[in-house]
Amino acid sequence: MSERRRAAAGAAAEPPYPGPAAFGAGDAGRFFGREDVVDLLRNRLAGARFLVVSGPSGSGVTSVLRAGLVPAVREPAVVLRPGRRPLEECAARLAALTGTPAVRLRAELAADPGHLHLRIRQALPPDAEFLLVIDQFEEVFTAEAPERAWFFAALARAAQAPVRVVVGLRADFADACARHPALAEPARNAVIPLAPLTAGQVRAALVRPAAEAGRGLENALVATLMAEVARQPGALPFATEALRRTWQATQGVTLALAAYEATGGITAAVAGAAEAVFRRLSPAEQDEARSLFLRLVGFGDGTPDTRRHVPYAELGVTPVVAQFVRARVVTAGRTGLDLAHDGVIDGWPRLRGWLAADRDALRVHRRLTEAAGLWETADRDSAVLYRGRHLDEALAWAKRSDARPNPPERRFLQASAGLRAAEESATRRRRRLSVATTLTALLGAASTATAIFRRRRGGFSRISTTPFTEQVNEMRRRQFYRRRADGGRFPAATVRQRASGHPPVAG
Structure with a gap:
């Protein structure tokens, strides 16, 4: 037996797998790959x-x-x-x-x-x-x-x-x-x-710790685990956690696929890791964790929910996020955050409950997230902002006690609400201007009608007095000629009119 095997044999009762936790200096004898x-x-x-x-x-x-x-x-x-x-x-x-x-x-x-x-x-x-x-x-x-x-x-x-x-x-x-x-x-x-592990390195990481401790893995179990890790590279820590549980449930020298499945496999391992971190958080941090995991899920429409990549512009690495990253439940890559394994969605009852609680509200939030991202990408073009029903729904969601809009989403909602207020204000100004214009037109029309009426009334007065004036003049002319025929005396005005050669007329 090698020195490495003898060192591990003394602790054979303990699983040689650390689970999601990283290997430490004391784990050198079981660190492979x-x-x-x-x-x-x-x-x-x-x-x-x-x-x-x-x-x-x-x-x-x-x-x-x-x-x-x-x-x-x-x-x-x-x-x-x-x-x-x-x-x-x-x-x-x-x-x-x-x-x-x-x-x-x-x-x-x-x-x-x-x-x-x-x-x-x-x-x-x-x-x-x-x-x-x-x-x-x-x-x-x-x-x-x-x-x-x-x-x-x-x-x-x-x-x-x-x-x-x-x-x-x-x-x-x-x-x-x-x-x-x-x-x-x-x-x-x-x-x-650090390059991704090759298939041979994955196999060594899974098989050799057990071999050094005097146990083996059933070929079917090795194949299942390697296929799972190949499909989701972040699954290796949870594969070792699943092996740790399988080790504890196995009495013989061979870890079998049936025992692995009975413990819940990788899905149970990753769900257990997520729940363990969640329970250590304060109530406020648990609210943040809920928002984190809902963002990390893509909502299926008649299809299963899937993992969703969350760019750092949408959600950065906060202390709460860092705890799930250290537990390997969430991975932080070059561009953003991801769930380490689909098992978080499929196997974590708490997350399943969040996803089922209010699907409509989750979709409103997801549309808001996408619209806010598009608005930022489009240099905050006002044409992208929410209007009408979408804005009403998003504002109602933001008022919920469990809503946690991120800064881009808050900016987008504020800009959309501001645009609505500006448009409503402009509409009110247009209405006031329209009313003022109408009143002005009506007053102008009334003034015009009044002027026309007065003009017509004055013309009628002049026309109606003309025959009377002519009658007076005629009477004065007759009086003038009668006095002339009688040789009578004339008033001074009459003398002046006679001097002019015209008979007197009424003015």
Whole structure:
């Protein structure tokens, strides 16, 4: 029996599979399938002081570093996760290495990033090498900008003899890392992408841990698991979790397909992992988790629901999302988030309940998500905004207590509601203008009619008095000639009229 087999035999009662969790340094004896990557890293470190191991979430970067590389180099090593406080994390790890209080080390490190390298060198024997492994390096992008800049500078200055630095990084953060001035030069030609496992490597990861512990897998079970992993690459962690459950349910030396199916297989494994994370969340975080998983599902119309890719523009990696990513339930790729396996949809009762609760509201939200994305793509063209019934439905959905619109969706709804208000205001102005125009026309018509009436009335008066005037004139003429014939006296006006040669007339 090999040394590796003897080491595992003592713990044969315990399943040799870690499940969805990553392998750690204590799992080196049962970590299989990535021997080629570990050998490559060791060879590269012989001539390099800074390396970056990059791969999609769930690809096994953490397992390669912790269970593969660290045990293989056989030299002092420290593995740390930077988190949101990389300065404090470095001080804590150095305190364990040097025996110096962490508070004192933190002050020294904050004063000069170069003290990270100095303190490590002082703690080593002469001519010794040291390996500093930064796992889940992407976490540092959640730190405050000054502390993040300090950490980058400290790593860049630490990557010199006798220290070697290896960074494990999720693939979607590789560009952000390479663009930072402090790391641009060290990271040049230093990235080692973690390729997907080959069929042979998948088989080794499934079969060899059991073989080293003195058990075997039925061929039908191996074929089933390999087909599942080939169909959904993110399924490998849950395949090992299903094997862990099958191991516990098996009395003999062979793990059989029937026992695997009796435990629920990969579907039960992934659903169990999702539920375990969900139960650890606070009520507010559970609401966020519900929104996350509903976004990650494509709603079937007479067909089964499917996984849906969610771009980072729609939903970023929040602390809640990160917990499901670490549990391998959700994968974070270069462009966005995905469910690791269809089993989350098919086998997680809680998610099935959410999907069945109010299908119409879910579809309203999904249409809103798509419309908001189209609006952003179209440079926020107002022609894309909601109107009418679609806007009414979306606004009603947004008022629900369980609605969690993201920033693009909120902007889209605000713009749509603003457009509606502007259009309604313009309509009211047009109506007021129309009424004013009508009143003005009516008043103009009334004035015109009044003027015409008055003009006609004045003309009638003049016409009706003409015969009377003529009668008066005729009477005066007769009086004039009568007095003339009688030789009578005339008034002064009459004298003047006689002088003019005209008879008097009425004016």
